[in-house]
Amino acid sequence: MSASIKTCQKYLLQFANEHVDFRTAELTALANLYGTTLKEDNLLHHNIKSPFLEVEFASEHLAKKIAGRSVLIKSLYELWSSGSSYEELNRKLKHLPAYLIAPYLKQDQTFRIQVDGYNKKLVQTDKVRKIEDLPLDFKGKVQLKEPDNSFHLLEYYGSVGEQPPDNPYAVYFGRWLADGQRDRIGQYHLQKRHFIGNTSMDAGLSMLMSNMGQVQRSRLVFDPFVGTGSLLVACAHHGGYVAGADIDYLLLHAKGKPSRHNQKKRASDESVRANLQQYGLSQYYIDILVADSSKQSLWRTSQLFDAIITDPPYGIREGAKKIGAENEDCYLTEEDKDGHVPQRINYQLSDIFKDLLNFAAKYLRQNGRLVYWFPVYIPDYREENIPTHPYLKLVSNCEQRLTAKVARRLVTMEKIMNDTGGEINEASIAIDHYEDASFRQKYFQPNRPTPNTSNSSLIRKTEK
Numbered sequence: 001m002s003a004s005i006k007t008c009q010k011y012l013l014q015f016a017n018e019h020v021d022f023r024t025a026e027l028t029a030l031a032n033l034y035g036t037t038l039k040e041d042n043l044l045h046h047n048i049k050s051p052f053l054e055v056e057f058a059s060e061h062l063a064k065k066i067a068g069r070s071v072l073i074k075s076l077y078e079l080w081s082s083g084s085s086y087e088e089l090n091r092k093l094k095h096l097p098a099y100l101i102a103p104y105l106k107q108d109q110t111f112r113i114q115v116d117g118y119n120k121k122l123v124q125t126d127k128v129r130k131i132e133d134l135p136l137d138f139k140g141k142v143q144l145k146e147p148d149n150s151f152h153l154l155e156y157y158g159s160v161g162e163q164p165p166d167n168p169y170a171v172y173f174g175r176w177l178a179d180g181q182r183d184r185i186g187q188y189h190l191q192k193r194h195f196i197g198n199t200s201m202d203a204g205l206s207m208l209m210s211n212m213g214q215v216q217r218s219r220l221v222f223d224p225f226v227g228t229g230s231l232l233v234a235c236a237h238h239g240g241y242v243a244g245a246d247i248d249y250l251l252l253h254a255k256g257k258p259s260r261h262n263q264k265k266r267a268s269d270e271s272v273r274a275n276l277q278q279y280g281l282s283q284y285y286i287d288i289l290v291a292d293s294s295k296q297s298l299w300r301t302s303q304l305f306d307a308i309i310t311d312p313p314y315g316i317r318e319g320a321k322k323i324g325a326e327n328e329d330c331y332l333t334e335e336d337k338d339g340h341v342p343q344r345i346n347y348q349l350s351d352i353f354k355d356l357l358n359f360a361a362k363y364l365r366q367n368g369r370l371v372y373w374f375p376v377y378i379p380d381y382r383e384e385n386i387p388t389h390p391y392l393k394l395v396s397n398c399e400q401r402l403t404a405k406v407a408r409r410l411v412t413m414e415k416i417m418n419d420t421g422g423e424i425n426e427a428s429i430a431i432d433h434y435e436d437a438s439f440r441q442k443y444f445q446p447n448r449p450t451p452n453t454s455n456s457s458l459i460r461k462t463e464k
């Protein structure tokens, strides 16, 4: 198709039927990554129950770039018409400027038209009738496999599981342009991953986090609670150079218990590096440190990282730990230090998050992003629970429900200023979500709904 054709600049996105709360956050992050902003109107009028969203982009190239990086977008279409009825859809189609559509209707252009109902199975004869009723004069030949142009007539009958009405709530007609990155979820699925643990993050959410962190070629990404490195795999896939730290020596050195039920012992080559090798991403691996991320003086240079992307410990399976001494008076002589295994003390969840924000405020470059999960007990959650820092601006805060009462929130922040060496600025939490009881205690309350005790099993269930 000639590049000189002017497009109508209206596009239709069809999202996958999951992670509804994250759709516009991911879209906005990607639009921003590629140097554009979405019109607020586009997002305000979005019915979150519907997988369809009409948006405007400056060019087809830009629209394809954004959709081609998204894990939540299923498909992108150039929108020719939409309406709440077929009369409206067809009326608008009739009035489309000829210069916009003529190139695709020409004799030398093969085409196909696909009709799909969302939340309703359509009868073949109805589909054919709807195609025949379209007021478009296709002169080319129908070709079902790899046509020049693929058109889609999409009908929305409400959310999956709802009783569908006789007529659709909305209908759309568009020219298919691209699919999102849904197939990456299968390509990077944890089932086929060399090194996994109980809390490995599923491939889709890891990609989503990398998108929220706007990771791209040559960016430097750090995960201070790296575990098996699932987040780094996604970031490396997007071209970021990756490094991490974890306090668990046994996990990082493949000496701990395996998490696959059919595996007795970990293989000696299980490591984050091996995971990257598995996907041909070794060139993006920097290193992993066995280190306590609460000890920040390890890092000498500030403004080091482009993105900090992490899933801190929630303390569900066991309480989070950091290095320290219960008895502050105890000290070690120089001789004692040799071969000494440092004592671990409990690491309060609120402290983990405050430390994380302080770390990000110092070690992110200006405009760098911090992306992390914040676990919440839904009945007690309020926005004031999310930690703040004067150098970090909240970009988005999206919920993923795990059970009826437990969720985790994906928080994205952007560094807006650097330390000027004046007053000390620290992270704070207006209302401490974990003050009265730890998340673990709340999670295991007797009246809670049937739990999925392992994070990973909860997470893997959402993987498509």
Ligand SMILES: C[S@@+](CC[C@H](N)C(=O)[O-])C[C@H]1O[C@@H](n2cnc3c(N)ncnc32)[C@H](O)[C@@H]1O
Pocket: 197, 199, 200, 201, 224, 225, 226, 227, 228, 229, 230, 231, 245, 246, 247, 248, 251, 291, 292, 293, 294, 310, 311, 312, 313, 314, 320, 321, 322, 323, 347
């Ligand atoms: C939820 S898991 C992260 C899982 C990881 N995203 C993955 O894909 O495997 C949290 C990790 O934080 C580590 N951790 C706990 N306390 C720590 C600390 N003080 N410093 C560094 N790592 C810590 C745990 O060993 C665990 O591997």
